[in-house]
Amino acid sequence: MSDLDLLTQSLARNVRRWRTERGFTLDTLAARAGVSRGMLIQIEQARTNPSLGTVVKIGDALGVSVTTLLDYEQGPKVRVVPAEQVLRLWHTDAGSYSRLLVGTEAPGPLEMWDWRLMPGESSSSDPHPTGTVELLHVTAGELTLTVEGVEYRVPAGASAFFEAGAAHTYGNDGDVPTELVLAVSVPPVH
Structure with missing residues (x-):
């Protein structure tokens, strides 16, 4: 698996995890982050590689760092x-x-x-x-x-x-x- 694939899958898993832990719906997170619901769906399904700016917005909306969102070690521990x-x-x-x-x-x-x-x-x-x-x-x-x-x-x-x-x-x-x-x-x- 390439580094990009690993990061894309890690981001998908971690955004979904933190969104769920915060109790946010896709619509709630989209509004808080200023990112479209469609973009969040693509991110959570590991179908896109968003810009760093988008990742920062999502991290800020979730209250977690970019490092946490991209951490491939955050999977099932x-x-x-x-x-x-x-x-x-x-x-x-x-x-x-x-x-x-x-x-x-x-x-x-x-x-x-x-x-x-x-x-x-x-x-x-x-x-x-x-x-x-x-x-x-x-x-x-x-x-x-x-x-x-x-x-x-x-x-x-x-x-x-x-x-x-x-x-x-x-x-x-x-x-x-x-x-x-x-x-x-x-x-x-x-």
């Missing part, structure tokens, strides 16, 4: 926390302890799930509402987490965080059952 990086916050000499496996801000509904995937099986999920995040911790086996076509290996003892507003799949490519604890945080409805 995935952070795998290796077992050795889990934080033990409290412990006793007798062996009791609490461990912070992985965390993120959760302003809306939060669900916790218990999953078991048998060898060779997988479960796909459509994108959740923008702003939805998932936290997971693998207790047995190895999870193959796929987010927007990119695979991440999460072995037993490791945890991960990802933005679930993108298509994702939980899979077991191993030969033993995979077990994990999964938390889903959905943003509140405004």
Whole structure:
């Protein structure tokens, strides 16, 4: 993929993300930015390469920098926390302890799930509402987490965080059952 294609897709994803997080309709953002609704549609569908001036206007209207709008790293974020990086916050000499496996801000509904995937099986999920995040911790086996076509290996003892507003799949490519604890945080409805 060329640098221009990468920037065009990043801009599309980030404008859509920030517009949705701000609760703006296309018409609202168009009015705030002084850019036509048609131009915004083309930008959000990655069908055009707008001028820098247009990007600046959109950034100003959204309250974010041009760098943020063009940042290709702003896509679905995935952070795998290796077992050795889990934080033990409290412990006793007798062996009791609490461990912070992985965390993120959760302003809306939060669900916790218990999953078991048998060898060779997988479960796909459509994108959740923008702003939805998932936290997971693998207790047995190895999870193959796929987010927007990119695979991440999460072995037993490791945890991960990802933005679930993108298509994702939980899979077991191993030969033993995979077990994990999964938390889903959905943003509140405004």
